[in-house]
Amino acid sequence: MSSILHTEPLCGEIPLLVPGSPYSVVVLLQGFADPQGFGGAVRADGSVTLILPKDWTLVSSRRDPPSKDDGVKTALERAALGPMIVDTGGPWAREALLGALARQNVAPGDVTLVVGTHGHSDHIGNLGLFPGAALLVSHDFCLPGGLYLPHRLSEEQPLQLGPGLEVWATPGHGxxxxxxxxxxxxxxGTVAVVGDVFECNGDEDSWQALSEDPVAQERSRKRVLSAADVVVPGHGAPFRIVREASEPETKGGQETLQEPKAGGEEFTSHWKCQEGAGLL
Incomplete structure (x- = not known):
């Protein structure tokens, strides 16, 4: 039996806290994309998300920073012991980001890992706020000071940062x-912070035009839909993925199954991006 997916926006103001163990997720700044009405211009910025390990403040004083003597697995695990930022927004959001972190009692110096989902300026414009953090920008992983470490991240092999915490290769948009x-x-449940794999909830009619590799991105989107319960998109409100079993169809008294549309699942959206919005 196949299942039907539909999406629902998460209710609540930003910052949006999703508690968990061993990691909680806080959406600090919600991305947006607003058409300006002339020449296809869009005013936009990317979402910024904070991931907090449980009791991170209790271990911060005795936490050893990643070093050049670590293997990449150990360096990644050490980097994930403190607060982590996924995307930093654009440089114009600097003060908003600092304020949002302060309201969570997190200083820039507390952040031990920054992940940039892709290299567009509205997603990695504030890397300079975190010189003491390890950086994973797209597939480049480096320690503070710029020592780059090789790894084997691929669609078949995610990077393990901690219990239930992974970085996935999700190619396509950039x-x-x-x-x-x-x-x-x-x-x-499982929260996926996906950059612009999903521009926003209900972007089915717009994401292809903004994708450098629509075939790969379609594959990434199906993977996220199959695994996540909540998606934090690049330019809109977080949304839930709701799964419902579909009723089998019958023909001539015999039972048949609805044909799945995406990885064994049919997808519909109950929420749309702003009409006419061009998204980055």
Whole structure:
């Protein structure tokens, strides 16, 4: 039997806290994309998400930073022991980001890992706020000071940061090296912070025009839909993925199954991006 997917916007103001163990997810700033009505111009910025390990403040004083003597697996795990930022917004959002972090009692110096889902300016414009953090921007992983470490991230092999915390290769929007961060074990299930794999909820008619590799991005979108319960998109409100079993059809008294549309699942959206919006 196939299943039907539909999406529902998450209610609540930003910052949106999704508690969990061992990691909680806080959407600090909600991305947007507003058409300006002339020449196809769009005013836009990307979502910014904070991932907080449980009791991180209790271990911060004795936490060893990643070093050049670590293997990449150990360096990634150490980098994930403190607060993590997924995307930083554009440089114009600097003060808003600092204020949002302060309201969570997190200083820029507390952040130990910054993940940039892809290299567009509205998603990695504030990397300079976190010189003491390890950086994973697309597929480039480096320690503070710029020491780059090789790894084997691929669609078949995610990077393990901690229990239920992974970085996935989700190519398409910005090319072959986009990534997403997937957090299991929250109060809402598995949360996927996906950059522009999903521009916003209900972007089915718009994302292809903005994709460098629509075939790869379609594959990434299906993977996220099959695994996540909540998606934090690049330019809109977080949304739930709701799964319902579909009723089998009958023909001539015999039972048949509805043909799945996406990885064994049929997808519909109950929410749309702003009509006419061009998204980055």
């Amino acid at each position: 090319g072959q090296k986009d990534v997403s961060v997937v957090v299991a074990g929250t109060s809402l």
